[in-house]
Amino acid sequence: MKKGKGMQFVGDSRITADKKKFIPKDYSEYPGKTEAFWPNFLLKEWLVGAVFLVGFLCLTVAHPAPLEGPADPTDAAYLPLPDWYFLFLYQLLKYEFAGGTYFVLGAMVIPGLAFGGLLLAPFLDTGANRRPTKRPITVSLMLLGVVSVIWLTWEAADHVDWEAKAEQNKPIPETAVEVDTEDPGYAVYENSCLQCHGDSLGGGAAAPSLIGIEYTVEEIKTIAVEGIDTMPAGQFQGTDEELQQLAEFIVSTNEQAAE
Amino acid sequence: MLQKIYDWIDERVDITPLWRDIADHEVPEHVNPAHHFSAFVYCFGGLTFFVTVIQVLSGMFLTMYYVPDIENAWKSVYYLQTEVAHGQIVRGMHHWGASVVIVMLFLHTLRVFFQGAYKKPRELNWMVGVLIFFVMLGLGLTGYLLPWDNKAYFATQVTLEIAEGVPFIGEATKTLLAGDPEIVGAQTLTRFFAIHVFFLPAALFGLMAAHFIMIRKQGISGPL
Helix, strand or coil, rough: CCCCCCECCCCCCCCCCCCCCCCCHHHHHHCCCCEHHHHHHHHHHHHHHHHHHHHHHHHHHHCCCCCCEECCCCEEEEECCHHHHHHHHHCCCCCCCCCCCHHHHHHHHHHHHHHHHHHHHHHEEEECCCCCCCCHHHHHHHHHHHHHHHHHHHHHCCCCHHHHHHHHHHCCCCCCCCCCCHHHHHHHHHCHHHHHHHHCCCCCCHHHHHHHCCCCCCHHHHCCCCCECCEEECCCCCCCCCCHHHHHHHHHHHHHCCC | CCHHHHHHHHHCCHHHHHHHCCCCCCCCCCCCCCCEEEEEHCCCHHHHHHHHHHHHHHHHHHCCCCCCCCCHHHHHHHHHCCCCHHHHHHHHHHHHHHHHHHHHHHHHHHHHHHHHCCCCCCHHHHHHHHHHHHHHHHHHHHHHHHHCCCHHHHHHHHHHHHCCCCCCHHHHHHHHCCCCCCCCCHHHHHHHHHHHHHHHHHHHHHHHHHHHHHHHHHHHCCCC
């Protein structure tokens, strides 16, 4: 840009007053079939982006983000695993030569060399040649790195039963329900329902939670006698009066839980 | 009308050079998949940026419901997941986007590496790119804890144990991240939240700006 005496500015700013129309470089100055970024190429990019977004949204709809039960530090049996893209580091530390007494080697030296090498690649591979075949050392080191990362990730993920893990750790909100064990309905509940639905109505392996249901007293009476979904008929054993007490007990516990 | 508004602003702010830098340039033949299909490998950088935009937008909406507190973090995520309209979709986008962005970054890195595009004069841009990769991994690490479910809690505990094992600075690093030398708890969650939502995104935006400015200055690398 032209600088110095004779330049006109807008007000007291540093913006030049004389408008020069911007003329893009001539296409002949570029080799091959160039294309203007705006708007021609951007439109195509936009289309690719739209297709990508549709695929991405299909993924999110088909597989909702997982959520396990709330953190419970006392759960000693839980198998801790990092997100998948850290599995290779996690796996590396399991090996004898990289964990335990050699922890520093596995946690710092090996990843440090690998990622440090990646960061400083331009200064380690200073030759003028760009073709992969003309720089065999650099390319083979990178291939070694990529293969190791994929292999370590595979090793870490392969023996985990992901479906069983998700099944064991379903998100169930803790119920702050106080079950009134003095209620005459509770005695009936103990007899007919507790075995499957749990002592605090929270459900179990065989039956769902009874907290958060939206049935009326009459509907609960019907379900207790006739069953629903996987619940077989004839679970309730007792008189009509007890059935009424049971249903009222479940409804009142629900009302209390909703407060 | 639009032209008049443009001229009025241009006279005061001189946006034409800015416009030139952003939009008015040529796309060379060798990077255009319309001419050579194999040039699709040049899409990975742009897709990384696209997913990053998805992450920023979905993350902004998630913070409207999320509560960074051990009592309520899990409950707020559960509520978002089960009760809020489209909450499951927005959280799903953020969850899957975190994985997809790593995949895209990885592919972009491999493209640049195997083409030797990091060579002079693009050394600095390569290093900025690798730093973006590290920041992105940091975002994944800190974001993993935020739902405060079992997998989040125990993964973070393992991460902090690894950090603690580092000689000399391990203890201090763990305390800095977790807020306490022993406990993984309330302080840890708020710190990871702050790192995930303020510190790392700030670093990411700065690095991305540098990355893009350098691309425009240096141009795209030539054909092999």
